[in-house]
Amino acid sequence: MGSSKFNFSYYVTGTLILLGVLLGRFVCGFLCPFGWLQELLHRIPGKKLSTKRLKALTYIKYFVLLFAVVVLPALVANDLGMGDPFFCKYVCPQGVLEGAIPLAIANAGIRSALGQLFTWKLAVLIAVVLLSVLFYRPFCKWICPLGAFYALMNKVSLLGIRVDACKCVSCGKCSKVCQMDVDVVRAPNHAECIRCGKCIGACPVDAISYRYGLDVPAEKLPLTADKK
Ligand code: SF4
Ligand code: SF4
Ligand code: SF4
Incomplete structure (x- = not known):
């Protein structure tokens, strides 16, 4: 500048x-x-x-x-x-x-x-x-x-963290292990998340994963054949 x-x-x-x-x-x-x-x-x-x-x-x-x-x-x-x-x-x-x-x-x-x-x-x-x-x-x-x-770019970045609400048993282990103080279930793509993946390893039910691409809300995804 x-x-x-x-x-x-x-x-x-x-x-x-x-x-x-x-x-x-x-x-x-x-x-x-x-x-x-x-x-x-x-x-x-x-x-x-x-x-x-x-x-x-x-x-x-x-x-x-x-x-x-x-x-x-x-x-x-x-x-x-x-x-x-x-x-x-x-x-x-x-x-x-x-x-x-x-x-x-x-x-x-x-x-x-x-x-x-x-x-x-x-x-x-x-x-x-x-x-x-x-x-x-x-x-x-x-x-x-x-x-x-x-x-500031974390909200729009293609690489992100996704939490599967259907699998989550609310044990809180992900937020406990996060050293960037992120509430992982509520805000997996919080500005402070450095994508370290520690929460992924800590989840006992594999509810957390990396995603790459646009984060489309589940309700906006096209219906699969069995759901139709
Ligand atoms: S890792 Fe830390 S020092 Fe490096 S760019 Fe990110 S915030 Fe800055
Ligand atoms: S990826 Fe790392 S920084 Fe981001 S929420 Fe999980 S443990 Fe925290
Ligand atoms: S560690 Fe997994 S099951 Fe436990 S609160 Fe986090 S996402 Fe849910």
Whole structure:
């Protein structure tokens, strides 16, 4: 959004929408390396805390998406007429982990040029690492604007979760195993569902499955010969 040459990044947004429509937050569950890192950190033995009572915090990521990714880069321009990538520059810990730290280790010149911004981003990274040990995927749940974007696409994505109400015996095991705090039976395609499939494995009567394609309500499906 901050480029001086155009007002809207059609290719980037179009690619994200395409991935969102095809996969939804499956991207978070299986493709994103930072999600994987948080998974690994959460496996470190020790005290684990539930995020069920912190659901209100999941809305923060939508504000981050709106303001740090869209509004501020579009409105606040530097001397060259470009907007800063506010989220990448001031919030995202991935750049420090995968860029600044390895480069600083390898190059003394870069090391000596590191300043307050690096210190701040390092503090954010350390906070995310510590929180990830205690909570399941805190950055994904609360902060990540890419996760927010895919969360918005979850309702329309072709890949989804389906619950067969005829088989369900209301045991509640699916929601209990879901670390993204989804009420699986009521809202299987909730914005927070990362399509991890843990609920599928937990269901004792195989009532939950992946679906691919349009989610047509049962009453709108054409009648089969025996039903006719
Ligand atoms: S929410 Fe963000 S950090 Fe987490 S898995 Fe999705 S894209 Fe990656
Ligand atoms: S356990 Fe089921 S509902 Fe929860 S995130 Fe994984 S796939 Fe989605
Ligand atoms: S685990 Fe299966 S049977 Fe139990 S509430 Fe969930 S969908 Fe229903």
